[in-house]
Amino acid sequence: MIAAVSDKLIPDVRIALDRNRVNNDLLAVDINTRMLDEAIHRNITDGVRTILSVAPVIALGEGKSFTGGVLWGNQGAGAVILPADFYRLITFRMSDWARGVSPAAFDSDPRYALQSSPVKALRGTAERPEVFIIQRAQGKALEFYSSDSEDATVAEAAYIPLPYIVTGEDGDEVIDIPTRLYRACVCEIAALTALERGAADTAQALQSRAQSLTD
Numbered sequence: 001m002i003a004a005v006s007d008k009l010i011p012d013v014r015i016a017l018d019r020n021r022v023n024n025d026l027l028a029v030d031i032n033t034r035m036l037d038e039a040i041h042r043n044i045t046d047g048v049r050t051i052l053s054v055a056p057v058i059a060l061g062e063g064k065s066f067t068g069g070v071l072w073g074n075q076g077a078g079a080v081i082l083p084a085d086f087y088r089l090i091t092f093r094m095s096d097w098a099r100g101v102s103p104a105a106f107d108s109d110p111r112y113a114l115q116s117s118p119v120k121a122l123r124g125t126a127e128r129p130e131v132f133i134i135q136r137a138q139g140k141a142l143e144f145y146s147s148d149s150e151d152a153t154v155a156e157a158a159y160i161p162l163p164y165i166v167t168g169e170d171g172d173e174v175i176d177i178p179t180r181l182y183r184a185c186v187c188e189i190a191a192l193t194a195l196e197r198g199a200a201d202t203a204q205a206l207q208s209r210a211q212s213l214t215d
Contacts, residue, residue, distance in 0.1 A: 001176070001177055001178070001179045001182060002168065002174050002175075002176055003174060003175055003176075003177050003182065004168070004172055004173070004174055005041065005044065005165060005172070005173040005174060005175060006172060006173065007172070009044065009175065009186070009189075010037050010040050010041065012186045013040045013186055013189050013190045013193065014036065014037075014040070016186050016187055016190040016206065016209075017036075017190045017193065017194060017202065017206075020187075020190065020202055020205045020206050020209065036193075036197075039193050039196055039197060040189060040190075040193050042193075042196070043189050043192035043193045043196065044165060044175060044189055045163065045164055045165060045175070046192060047185055047188040047189030047190075047191075047192050048163045048175060048177055048185045048188075048189070049087070049162070049163055050188050050192075051181050051184045051185045051188050051210065051214055052087060052088060052160055052163060052178070052181065053087075053088065054214060055178075055181055055184070055214050056214075056215075057088075057090055057091075057102050057103055059178060059180045059181055059214070060088065060090055060160050060178050060181075061160075061178040061179065061180070062090070062158060063090040063158040063159050063160045063161075064083075064158065064159060064160075064161055065157060065158050066080075066082065066083050066086075066157050066158070066159055067154060067157065068080045068081050068154075070150075070152075070153070070154065071141075072150050073143075075123070075146060076126075076145075076146035076147045076148060076149070076150070077115065077143065077144065077145050077146045078094075078143070078144055078146070078147065078150075079134075079136070079141045079142060079143045079144070080092075080141065080142050080144070080154060080157070081136070081138050081139055081140075081141050082133070082139065082140045082141055082142055082159070083159065083161070084139065085161040085162045086140055086159050086161070086162070087159065087160045087161055087162040087163065088103070088159060088160040089102055089103055089104040089131070089133070089142070089158075089159050089160075090102055090158040090159055090160060091156055091157070091158050092104070092131050092142060092144065092154075092156065092157050092158075093129075093154075093155050093156040093157070094126070094129070094144060094147045094152045094153070094154060094155060095152045095153045095154070095155040096126050096147050096148050096149065096152040097126050097127075097129050097147070097152075097155070098126060098127050098128075098129075099129070100156050101129050101130065101131045101144075104131045104132060104133045104142060105130070105131070105132050105133070106132060106133050106134070107132055107133070107134045107135075107143075109132065111130060111132075112132050115130065115132075115143075115145045123145055123146065124144070124145030124146055125145075125146060126146070126147055126148050129144060129145065129146070130144070130145045131143065131144045131145075132144075132145075160178075161176070163175060163176060163177070181213075181214065183213050184210045184211075184213035184214045185210075187206045187207070187209045187210035187213060188206070188207065188210040190206045191203045191204075191206035191207040191210060194206060
C-alpha cells in the first residue's frame with residue numbers, strides 16, 4: 001500500500017505511542033506536536049526497513065518483478081544482476097527448475113562454498129536449486145545453482161524494493177509498505193521514536209507489539 005506520510009502514517013504512529021505509553025516515561029510529558037511529528041518522520045524509513053528485513057516472505061506481497069540477461073557460468077550456474085533498489089528477494093525460478101527459491105542466502109553462508117565442489121551432489125540442481133546474493137563489479141547480483149541447460153530462462157523473479165520516502169503525484173510524501181505489515185511498521189516506527197525521546201519502557205512495549213504483528 002502507498003501510505004501518505006503526513007495524513008496517514010504519522011497520525012497512526014502518534015496513536016500507537018499514546019496507546020502504548022507507559023506511566024511516568026518521558027512521552028507522558030506534553031511535548032510540542034511539531035517536534036514529535038519531526039521525530040516520527042526521522043524514524044519512518046528505518047522502522048519500515050527493519051520490519052521488511054525480518055518479515056516472512058509470505059507477508060511481503062507480490063513485490064516487483066525483475067528481469068535481465070543471465071550471465072552463465074560453469075556447469076549450469078548463472079547470475080542475474082539485481083535492480084539498484086533491491087532489498088529482499090520474494091522468489092526466483094528458472095524455467096527448468098522444479099520449484100522457486102526464497103529467501104536467498106548470502107555468500108557468507110557455508111552452502112555457497114559447496115557450489116564450487118567437484119561433487120555434484122553437494123551443488124544446487126534444477127531439482128533442488130540454491131540462490132545467493134553476492135556483490136559483483138556490475139552491482140549486486142543473484143547467483144543461482146543451477147540449470148540443466150543454458151537454454152533455460154528466468155521464469156519467475158520478484159523482489160521488495162528498498163523502502164524510502166518519495167514525493168507522490170499530488171506532491172505529498174508517501175512510502176510503500178506491504179499491506180499485511182502496515183501495523184507492524186507503525187509500531188516499529190513508534191518504538192524507534194519513543195527510544196529517541198528517552199521512553200525506553202514504551203519503546204520495549206512497542207517493539208514487542210511490532211514483533212507479534214510481523215510473525
